[in-house]
Amino acid sequence: MIELYRLMRNKRLFMLMIGFILFIAVIGFSLSDRKGLTWPEKFIGDTAATVQQWFYTPAGYIAGFFHDIGNLRTIYKENEQLRLTVAAYSRDKINYNFTQKENERYKKELEFTEAQKKLYDYNYLIAQVVAISNDPYNRTMRINLGLRDGIKENMAVTTVDGLVGIVSKVGEVSATVMPITELNDESPDTNPIAATVMGRENESFGIISSYNQETNRLMMTRIDEKDKMAVGDTVLTSGLGNVYPRGIIIGTVESRAVGDFGLTHTASVKLAADFDHLTEVFVVEVPAQ
Incomplete structure (x- = not known):
């Protein structure tokens, strides 16, 4: 009885291996001789694509979110630099205008005194x-x-x-x-x-x-x-x-x-x-x- 059970178990294992080999061979043969996909292949491919989309889309959003944060930091630094530049420009413009007016006034005063000296x-x-x-x-x-x-x-x-x-x-x-x-x-x-x-x-x-x-x-x-x-x-x-x-x-x-x-x-x-x-x-x- 025990010998019969061992024989049947070995026969089942042997049949399973033969079936797996035939399955692989059939798939290889079908892929080599045709251009289209069977409906099981289409089903499996579409299912995998849907599952990948579920994972890929949120991952893309998350990656984009962190990328935008990096961009915001860069923009903030650029804005700070622009503020400093504008402040320096305003200060320099005021100094320039003040100096220009002072020079014009001194020039006018010098011309006045020189003309008066020549006259009187x-x-x-x-x-x-x-x-x-x-x-x-x-x-x-x-x-x-x-x-x-x-x-x-x-x-x-x-x-x-x-x-x-x-x-x-x-x-x-x-x-x-x-x-x-x-x-x-x-x-x-x-x-x-x-x-x-x-x-x-x-x-x-x-x-x-x-x-x-x-x-x-x-x-x-x-x-x-x-x-x-x-x-x-x-x-x-x-x-x-x-x-x-x-x-x-x-x-x-x-x-x-x-x-x-x-x-x-x-x-x-x-x-x-x-x-x-x-x-x-x-x-x-x-x-x-």
């Missing part, structure tokens, strides 16, 4: 405005030059554009400037300005001794009725009176009218200097005669 042989001392008083009864300004710099009382103070005022008090390292906007013909401290017109220095004459706070204009009086002074003329210091040196621009004639008694005329003069942005001024030093 004056020396110009550059001073910084360090303080401005808003006291309605004492509107003055302080500059950073004093006695040790050669500053004296009654020296004229001007800008490139026009006359600013006159030195009223002098300290060792600073001085006080009384602006021409404080001219008042009723004040005993007022130094009237003897004025003339550019191009007709020997033909026109007037006295500026007051400033109208309401109209922000200087008032020129004692203009001869036959004087050819006209609206638009440039008003200069004439140099008479030995206070204000000649040839400094004061302003522009804006209007002209008959005086109170009809014997002389008056004129309204618009200031040439900008008193709202005074940072640097020139103190005019006249050479000793």
Whole structure:
């Protein structure tokens, strides 16, 4: 009985091996002689493709996610670099504009002083405005030059554009400037300005001794009725009176009218200097005669 069982088991194993070999042979034969696939092969191929898709698609999403994170880091770094570049550009642009304006201002001031030196042989001392008083009864300004710099009382103070005022008090390292906007013909401290017109220095004459706070204009009086002074003329210091040196621009004639008694005329003069942005001024030093 045991021998029969062993024989049958060996026979089954033998038959299984023969069947497997035949199966392999049939598959090989079918693949070598045909171009199409049988339906079991198609089923197996489609099933495998579907299963692969289930695994491949999420894996692709995950790989893309990590790739996008890497890209975000790169973009963030690039944006940070761009921000730094833009900030540096803005800073450099501001510095450039400031330097350019400074150079233009210095060039203008240098041309002004050189031209004035050739005309009148004056020396110009550059001073910084360090303080401005808003006291309605004492509107003055302080500059950073004093006695040790050669500053004296009654020296004229001007800008490139026009006359600013006159030195009223002098300290060792600073001085006080009384602006021409404080001219008042009723004040005993007022130094009237003897004025003339550019191009007709020997033909026109007037006295500026007051400033109208309401109209922000200087008032020129004692203009001869036959004087050819006209609206638009440039008003200069004439140099008479030995206070204000000649040839400094004061302003522009804006209007002209008959005086109170009809014997002389008056004129309204618009200031040439900008008193709202005074940072640097020139103190005019006249050479000793």
